[in-house]
Amino acid sequence: MTIHIGNDGKNAVLSVTDSGEGIDVENSDKLFERFYQGTNSRSMNTLGTGVGLNLCRAIVTLHGGIIKATNRDDGNKGACFTVLLPLGNSHLKPSQIADQTDVEETVEEENQKKRQPSKSGRIMVVDDDEEIAEYIKNELSGSYRVTTFNDAREAVKALMDGHYDIVISDVVMPGMDGITFLKTIKSNVKTSDIPVILLTSKSDVEDRVEGLRRGADAYLAKPFNIEELSAQVDNLLGSVRRLRGKFSGAQTQEETVEKVKVEGNDDALMKRVMKVVNENYTDPDFNVEALSQKVGLSRAQLHRKMKDITGLTTSEFLRNIRMEQAARLLKEGKINVTQVAYSVGYNNQTHFSTVFKAHFGMSPTEYGKNGDS
CATH class of the missing domain: 3.30.565.10 (Histidine kinase-like ATPase, C-terminal domain)
Structure with missing residues (x-):
């Protein structure tokens, strides 16, 4: 050259x-x-x-x-x-000509934007072509925190060590291809809930079918429209947030206990969690450690997964279920406060009342009366 x-x-x-x-x-x-x-x-x-x-x-x-x-x-x-x-600048309009001060201020503004945390989520982009990876990053970084990787094996390590809300990956890559990368994400309980968007050429029909079978959440054919990619990211993030809301206490946990049906990539884990909780939340000795053992994860692993899925720690999640179940029993008015406390795993009424008031802003007795009115 x-x-x-x-x-x-x-x-x-x-x-x-x-x-x-x-x-x-x-x-x-x-x-x-x-x-x-x-x-x-x-x-x-x-x-x-x-x-x-x-x-x-x-x-x-x-x-x-x-x-x-x-x-x-x-x-x-x-x-x-x-x-x-x-040559020169006579062909440019005055508004197109920046003096050195303007340039310095613009650079500083851009640096400040880069230092500001994202409000919408963290995205991992994996493509062995640095050019396309940087293009996606530049287009999406105005709304999200975007990190790029040119090797899927390095991306796997990053997923295990950090938190990402969505993965965007090419299919055809050396070393570890996109389908293998997808299988690795979906087969690991630590990462199985992360939505994955795969990018491939229109001719790779077999890869697209295989990717969908392996759990890809969306597929875009190259050349793709960046607005379509952005819309896919928004939709998937919205689904994740709705799932978190379902388990975060934003809706009453009386709908969650026994009745909830989880859909999506967290299906298997959350079904196990809810099955164990449903069977044991009345036991005073049932705590985070017991839940972790019964689900088959370490306490730290379960904490991380629950935080990712629900936005709550495991302890907060378990407490919320007990509190909302207690609220349901108080509304029914068939048993007294002491019996309600025992029914949701508290063998100390005073402690139960303290936790209940901190959660609902009123005592169990007041809540029961309001439920009757």
Whole structure:
């Protein structure tokens, strides 16, 4: 590859010449369209993503220049990309010209934005092509915290050590491909609840079917529309939040105990948790440690999973169920406060009343009276 920089008296001229297969003249205008991929690559493994040239044209156009692609005219094989940028700034509008102070302030504003925590969730993007990974990150980082990985094996380690709300992954990757990566996520109780969006080419029908069978939450074909990807992320995050709300106490736990039917990637774990809770919440000796043992996870693992799914610690989750079940019994008015306390696993009425008041803002007796009115 040869790079030449010069000027023709009116423009700064940058030319990049390679010794590859050259370009398809008939489709040369499409080279700068987003996601367009040329057909002259020697191998499918060397296909690009169709983002780089589109981005180059956008930057060049912003500066009043042009970019063009031709085949070499020196008798050798290869392509030549030429950028022409007008010298000076007379071709620009005054509003397009920034002084040094403006530039410094803009940079500082951008740095401050990057330091601000996300309000919407944390997203992992996994693609062996750094260009496409960075493109997705740049497009979504205004609303989410986005972390990119170019190796699925490194991404697995990060998932085990940190917290992510959604994973966006390519399918065709060296080392660990997207389907294997998906299987690893969905087969591990620590990560099985994380929604996964897979990206693949339209021709990879078998991969798409296999991915859906393995638990992919969404599939987008390349070239994808970034607005569609963003909408998929919003929808999946909304589903996660609704699931958390179902178990967080935002709805009455009387609907949760015995009756709740969990759907989605947390189905197996939450069914086990609810089965154990339903069978044991009346036992005063039933606590977080006992729940962890019966579910088959360590206390720390269960704590992390419950926090991810419900937004509550395991202790808070268990307490909420007992409190809401107690509230239901008090509303029915068939047994007294002491009996209610024993019915939900408290062998000390005073302690029960203290916890109940902290949860509902009134004593069990007051709550029972309000329920009768």
